[in-house]
Amino acid sequence: MKKVMLLIVISLLWSTTLFAAGTQYDLRVDGLACPFCAYGIEKKLTKTDGVESVAFDLEKGLVIVKVKEGMTFSEAQLKLLIEDSGFTMRSMTEKPII
Amino acid sequence: MNRIRLHLMTASLLIFVSGVTSAHDPVFGLGPHTLFKGGIETHIGFDQSKANTNKAMESSLEVAYGITGNWTARVEIPYVDRNIGPSGISDMRIATKYRFWRRDDLGLQESSTAFLKIKPDTASNGRGNGASDSILGIAYGYESRKWYRWASVRYRFNGEALGNVSRGDQYLVDLVTGIRFKPSAYKEADWVWMLELNGEKTKNSQLNGVALANSGGTEWFLSPGLMWTLRNFAIKTGMQFPVASNLNGIQAESDYRAKLEFEWHL
Numbered sequence: 001m002k003k004v005m006l007l008i009v010i011s012l013l014w015s016t017t018l019f020a021a022g023t024q025y026d027l028r029v030d031g032l033a034c035p036f037c038a039y040g041i042e043k044k045l046t047k048t049d050g051v052e053s054v055a056f057d058l059e060k061g062l063v064i065v066k067v068k069e070g071m072t073f074s075e076a077q078l079k080l081l082i083e084d085s086g087f088t089m090r091s092m093t094e095k096p097i098i
Numbered sequence: 099m100n101r102i103r104l105h106l107m108t109a110s111l112l113i114f115v116s117g118v119t120s121a122h123d124p125v126f127g128l129g130p131h132t133l134f135k136g137g138i139e140t141h142i143g144f145d146q147s148k149a150n151t152n153k154a155m156e157s158s159l160e161v162a163y164g165i166t167g168n169w170t171a172r173v174e175i176p177y178v179d180r181n182i183g184p185s186g187i188s189d190m191r192i193a194t195k196y197r198f199w200r201r202d203d204l205g206l207q208e209s210s211t212a213f214l215k216i217k218p219d220t221a222s223n224g225r226g227n228g229a230s231d232s233i234l235g236i237a238y239g240y241e242s243r244k245w246y247r248w249a250s251v252r253y254r255f256n257g258e259a260l261g262n263v264s265r266g267d268q269y270l271v272d273l274v275t276g277i278r279f280k281p282s283a284y285k286e287a288d289w290v291w292m293l294e295l296n297g298e299k300t301k302n303s304q305l306n307g308v309a310l311a312n313s314g315g316t317e318w319f320l321s322p323g324l325m326w327t328l329r330n331f332a333i334k335t336g337m338q339f340p341v342a343s344n345l346n347g348i349q350a351e352s353d354y355r356a357k358l359e360f361e362w363h364l
Contacts, residue, residue, distance in 0.1 A: 030204055030206070031200070031203070031206065032205060033206060033207050033242055034241065034288060034290075035283065035284045035286065035327065036122055036327035036329070036330070037122060037207075039329055039363055040134030040137055040167075041134075043134065043330075044136070056284035057283075058205065058243065058281070058283060059243070059281070061205060084134060084135035084136075084166070085135070086132065086134055086167040086200075087207075088200075088202040
């Protein structure tokens with residue numbers, strides 16, 4: 001039974017990776033006081049190869065970046081893009097888009 | 099003497115355009131905002147001032163570029179329309195801002211910027227003030243999801259104009275508060291209401307080294323203003339009303355000054 005469960009978990013993980021439509025990065029960004037200023041982040045990120053969409057939750061200081069399948073960004077790359085926009089990236093989480 | 103008076107009047111009428119404003123900076127004062135790296139800002143502004151019978155209207159086209167996330171350069175071409183004196187394209191202005199300090203927190207940004215603006219004597223036929231001037235300043239800003247606070251000081255070095263007239267240098271001080279009554283989400287229209295206190299202290303002008311009695315002095319203005327933004331487009335407007343005036347000798351006191359600005363970030 002344990003082996004069956006393990007196989008199910010492994011196959012689920014495999015299928016998630018296989019059928020993932022890209023990656024979503026949730027960036028915790030400080031300094032986001034106004035929507036007009038946040039446009040700089042949208043502009044910088046959407047000009048970057050592989051980025052499909054950028055969304056904001058200003059109250060939570062969240063920048064949600066969706067990138068194409070096969071494209072990945074390191075934390076350092078995203079931190080630099082946010083810094084060039086005039087803000088500070090505190091942390092990042094990454095998950096596949098299913 | 100008429101020419102001297104015209105230069106002094108031109109100088110005093112153009113003082114109100116001495117700031118480089120950027121959206122989410124004050125309307126009349128100086129704020130700390132810089133553009134994102136590689137960002138381009140296009141800006142169309144209209145200024146009007148009235149002091150007794152002297153009336154001036156200026157429209158200007160500005161383009162700014164974000165050299166880094168903390169450093170912006172700007173070029174401004176003004177067109178001046180006066181009821182007394184020549185109208186047309188006035189002196190070009192170039193300016194730069196460098197943000198040397200920034201503290202970011204959740205929904206909050208505090209920053210300080212150094213500012214330099216140079217106005218060379220580029221206009222012909224008396225459409226400029228006939229001198230090269232420069233402004234050096236420093237600005238602080240506190241911006242949160244609800245409250246805004248700005249403070250700035252500037253010093254304007256006025257160059258020598260035609261006829262050995264030295265216009266007095268000027269100190270500019272601004273204290274500003276702003277409020278966003280309803281926090282808006284990204285891509286929603288955003289409103290920020292502001293109230294500015296703008297002070298101007300001008301030294302006496304000189305003719306051949308002799309101070310002119312009817313020049314210089316201090317003026318304070320109270321200036322309500324509004325910023326409306328939608329994603330990368332902004333409209334700013336405000337009016338300055340004199341609340342205290344101590345001008346030397348006989349001079350026309352300011353009646354009002356008004357600004358309307360449109361700005362796109364590309």
